[in-house]
Amino acid sequence: MNLNIREIEYILTIMEEGSITKASQKLFIAQPSLSQVLKRVENELGVTLFTRVKNRLKLTPEGEVFIDAGQRIMKVIGELDQNFSGLSTAQSGxxxxxxxxxxxxxxxxxxxxxxxxxxxxxxxxxxxxxxxxxxxxxxxxxxxxxxxxxxxxxxxxxxxxxxKSRMVLLTSRDNEIAEGAYRKTPGDRFPYMDITQLNNAPFIIGHPGQRIRTINETIFKKARITPNIVMTSRNQETIKRMVANGIGYTFIPEHYLEIFGSFDYLDCYYLEPEVDYQWKxxxxxxxxxxxxxxxxxxxxxxxxxxxxxxxxxxxxxxx
The missing domain is CATH 3.40.190.10 (Periplasmic binding protein-like II)
Structure with a gap:
């Protein structure tokens, strides 16, 4: 079977109007052309779709089957068009x-x-x-x-x-390195810390494979220090609490400070550019x-x- 959507639409219109003349006027095509479409569809299907009764076309049993299927096809096409229209305008999906x-x-x-x-x-x-x-x-x-x-x-x-964010060193308030902090600009949010002095210092970092652990390890390498990893955790909130209890230090993106909430009981220090990491x-x-x-x-x-x-x-x- 080789039919197209337009041919199905034409046959449905003939049925609705009851004549080829009225259907051709509604479809804005010539009457002979519409007659040729009907003849071609009937030849393709090997059936007669309409008979003439008192100057009006009437469906044959085969025509009724065609119209029923054609209406269902056009309904599916309409729904498909509506769905694609909704997707293209972000109104559905x-x-x-x-x-x-x-x-x-x-x-x-x-x-x-x-x-x-x-x-x-x-x-x-x-x-x-x-x-x-x-x-x-x-x-x-x-x-x-x-x-x-x-x-x-x-x-x-x-x-x-x-x-995007710079990294900060996170420590407890009672930490041994606070006296080494220094400010570079009066308007800086936090003081700086020379982390190259933290070789073998206790650190709490993420598990292997976590991005935050990869970043911590990158900073260790840039600073040429070997940390004493005293604990690992997948949970940054857990790491923050362990740091607050003085168990060790960690590096986190500065933007995490807003996500975590209060940091009143922790100290934060900026890193020098040569050892910092831009978190993205x-x-x-x-x-x-x-x-x-x-x-x-x-x-x-x-x-x-x-x-x-x-x-x-x-x-x-x-x-």
């Missing part, structure tokens, strides 16, 4: 966003309310996991977007920069050649947040 455990609260409070207000018909699902697992989920297509810190472990995904969190996706509207709109909102908090208003870093 589903978006799965992967976020690291620690940044879930930030995304939930700063990004999702804006997205839901602008695009309430989009079903938005959050998947919280570790950065390594989020990268794997992105490669597997289980999430559409992953918010995760650089560097990538498995693949160089296209991305938009979401957060990006919004990564798999294929930059095809960005559904719902995904593009989410990226736009993430870009707005970055420009507002971290970047020149006319520039957004993309990778």
């Amino acid at each position: 589903r978006l799965v966003v992967g976020v690291p455990y620690l940044l879930g609260t930030l995304i939930a409070t700063e990004i999702i309310p804006v997205y839901r207000e602008r695009f309430p018909q989009i079903e938005l699902q959050l998947v919280e996991s570790s950065s390594t697992e989020l990268e794997q989920l992105l490669m597997d297509g289980a999430v559409d977007i992953s918010v995760m810190p650089l560097p990538f472990k498995f693949n160089d995904f296209p991305y938009h920069l979401f957060l 969190v990006v919004t990564a996706y798999y294929d930059e050649t095809h960005l559904p509207t719902a995904m593009q709109n989410f990226l736009d909102i993430m870009d707005e947040y970055y420009r507002t908090h971290f970047a020149d208003p006319v520039f957004t870093e993309r990778g």
Whole structure:
């Protein structure tokens, strides 16, 4: 069977109007042309679709079967067109966003309310996991977007920069190194610390494979120190509490201070540029050649947040 959607539409219109003349007027095509369409469809199917009764066309039993199927086909086509239209205008669809455990609260409070207000018909699902697992989920297509810190472990995904921050040394208030702190500029939020003097000092860091651990190890290497790793944990809140109890030190992004909440019982120190690490969190996706509207709109909102908090208003870093 070789029929097209327009031919089905023409036959349905003939049925509705009861004559080829009226149908041709409604469809704005010549009557002989419409007659040829009807003849071609009947020849293709090997049946007669209409008989003439008192100057009006009447469906044959075969014609009734055709009309029933044709109406169902046009309904499906209409629904398909509506769905694609909704997706292209972000009025419908589903978006799965992967976020690291620690940044879930930030995304939930700063990004999702804006997205839901602008695009309430989009079903938005959050998947919280570790950065390594989020990268794997992105490669597997289980999430559409992953918010995760650089560097990538498995693949160089296209991305938009979401957060960036310098690192800070976190210590308890009663620590042995406080007397070595110094200020470089009166307006600095925190004093500086020469961490090259912390060889064999106690540190609490993340588990192997975690991005935050990789960053800590990079700083150790740049400072040419060998830390005494007294404890590891996947949970940054746990690490913060251990530091507060004087068990050891750790490095965290300065932006985490806002995410964690109060740091009144901890001391923070900036690092010299030669040993510092610029922490970057990006919004990564798999294929930059095809960005559904719902995904593009989410990226736009993430870009707005970055420009507002971290970047020149006319520039957004993309990778």
